[in-house]
Amino acid sequence: MTDAPDLAAALIAENFSRDGGGVLHVGGLPLTDLAEEFGTPLFVYDAEVMRRTYRALRAALAGFAEIDYSVKANPNPAVIRVFHEEGAGAEIASGAEFAAALEAGVPPEKILFxxxxxxxxxxxxxxxxxxxxxxxxxxxxxxxxxxxxxxxxxxxxxxxxxxxxxxxxxxxxxxxxxxxxxxxxxxxxxxxxxxxxxxxxxxxxxxxxxxxxxxxxxxxxxxxxxxxxxxxxxxxxxxxxxxxxxxxxxxxxxxxxxxxxxxxxxxxxxxxxxxxxxxxxxxxxxxxxxxxxxGRYLAGPAGLYVARVLAVKESRGSRFVITDGGMHHHLAASGNLGQIVKRDFPLAAVTETGGERAATAVVGPLCTPLDMLARAAPLPPLAEGDLVAVLQSGAYGLTASPTGFLSHPMPAELLVDGGAATVIRPSE
Missing domain, CATH: 3.20.20.10 (Alanine racemase)
Structure with missing residues (x-):
């Protein structure tokens, strides 16, 4: 499944869906509608994917180990709460993460530092x-x-x-x-x-x-x-x-x-x-x-980072898609967060048109060549106003990124659960 040639398509089939018009849905909600309502860039997390991942791991470890969620992966209290309600404790790395875990309802005796x-x-x-x-x-x-x-x-x-x-x-x-x-x-x-x-x-x-x-x-x-x-x-x-x-x-x-x-x-x-x-x-x-x-294992697959195309250009034989999202929100996807995961993250067009795919560099709005979400993502033709989504973005996204660089506004974070989207961090 996940070793298929097109990893993005395999992950979408595993965790999300597309409708008859090729629009990517999260928890039954079209990403196009969410982007229109809440703006872009945008992080979207699917609570049901988190639960399913947690339950599968818990079943595999049955009789041997319990699970504490590593808060550093995604410290939003709404995300911590999903895992806490499934029975997880919390592992923290700062006093602020301690406060986030308490806000999520985790008892202090179930938190380790x-x-x-x-x-x-x-x-x-x-x-x-x-x-x-x-x-x-x-x-x-x-x-x-x-x-x-x-x-x-x-x-x-x-x-x-x-x-x-x-x-x-x-x-x-x-x-x-x-x-x-x-x-x-x-x-x-x-x-x-x-x-x-x-x-x-x-x-x-x-x-x-x-x-x-x-x-x-x-x-x-x-x-x-x-x-x-x-x-x-x-x-x-x-x-x-x-x-x-x-x-x-x-x-x-x-x-x-x-x-x-x-x-x-x-x-x-x-x-x-x-x-x-x-x-x-x-x-x-x-x-x-x-x-x-x-942390990454539980939260990563449930998240997408959605950005809107601002321009498409050819430069000396290479195609560049310039978006309003970038490394200031998702440093890991740019390949600049340590040496664990380099680019390219799996990335897809939010609306799959069926056009011929070509290797595409997806870049952000920052004044640095490091601001590149993908070097050669296989994408269909895109135009101004289209949307792209970076998968595997539920962990080490917003809070692991240099959000102050060039002073662009913070994106919203949404949690989709039960067919409804809730803002769990508002945009600026």
Missing amino acids: AGPGKGAADLDRVVAGGIGEIHLENREEILRVAAAAERHGVTVRVALRINPGAAAQGGAMRMGGKPSPFGFDEEEMEAAIDAVEAQGPLRLIGLHLFAGTQGLKAETLLGQWAYGLGLAARIAGRTGRPLETIDLGGGLGIPYFSGDAALDLATLRAGMPDLIATLRADPSLAGARVVLEP
């Missing part, structure tokens, strides 16, 4: 708010969290984030097995445990492992999770207490290119018995809550 640079103000905010766990990533942070706990007269539940050895690497961006600002190196894990144990206001209850991101191979993920259980057993052995939480990270990927195959949930499901057996065989792990914290 990760990230390599937690400041004193954010720590005060989450400790005072009764956060469930804080994941420690360096020695200074141990002392900072302990100080916050003392100021508020509480004991804070903490976990150690471990930067694993090379055996646990994998995914499009390796986050283990090499020098890293994230977490304690596996080689110093025992010393880090002792440092936490020396702080009276802290209670070490778990492990956080995040070995890589944008992983599309189920076998790699299963190997990383098995490795994580081994690290968890070592932590429990050092503290002499059973672990309460084993956070095996996120890293589940989604297809962005025609050669990408979607993550095989059936293979994940087939690997669960061995992981469950490992847990049950070790009394120090058997009672732990195992959690995964995907």
Whole structure:
């Protein structure tokens, strides 16, 4: 399905639809109507696609792990709420994300705080708010969290984030097995445990492992999770207490290119018995809550970024479509957000005319050659006023982009649910 030559068409068939006139619909609503009513550029998210994705993953992990939504992928409270109502907790990386999760209805005890640079103000905010766990990533942070706990007269539940050895690497961006600002190196894990144990206001209850991101191979993920259980057993052995939480990270990927195959949930499901057996065989792990914290995987497929064509031009044999959307709203689609996903994202005409397709560069309105949503998207003929949609845009879109660059207005964000569209962030 998602390894078809035209990935955009496959994703539309999987998650959305077209009517008899070739108009792309989200949740039963024509994108042309939404663009007319709410303006462009525009982010549109389908709540039912989010639910379906969450439920399929939960079924694949049944008996082994629960799911916390990684808020960084899309921190809009309306999006967080969709996953919370399905049973997910939340993983946050700032005090503002803590506030967004609370606004979405997530109880503080179901929120965990990760990230390599937690400041004193954010720590005060989450400790005072009764956060469930804080994941420690360096020695200074141990002392900072302990100080916050003392100021508020509480004991804070903490976990150690471990930067694993090379055996646990994998995914499009390796986050283990090499020098890293994230977490304690596996080689110093025992010393880090002792440092936490020396702080009276802290209670070490778990492990956080995040070995890589944008992983599309189920076998790699299963190997990383098995490795994580081994690290968890070592932590429990050092503290002499059973672990309460084993956070095996996120890293589940989604297809962005025609050669990408979607993550095989059936293979994940087939690997669960061995992981469950490992847990049950070790009394120090058997009672732990195992959690995964995907973000991109849950929210990405549900979103589209819609832009209107301003001009079409030929330049020395190349066709350019200039739109009112660009990297200032969707940096990832431009290929300028790290090295995880480069361009081109799957991109489609909102109204499919059936005309002959040609490789088309889709660019934005900014005064930089970096403002390019696609280098060579296979698109039918387009004209001023037509619409294009960037798929896989529910994660790392608006809030992961340089929205202040050139001072263009912010786009609206819509959530489509039950046949109705709700503005969840107004345009400027």
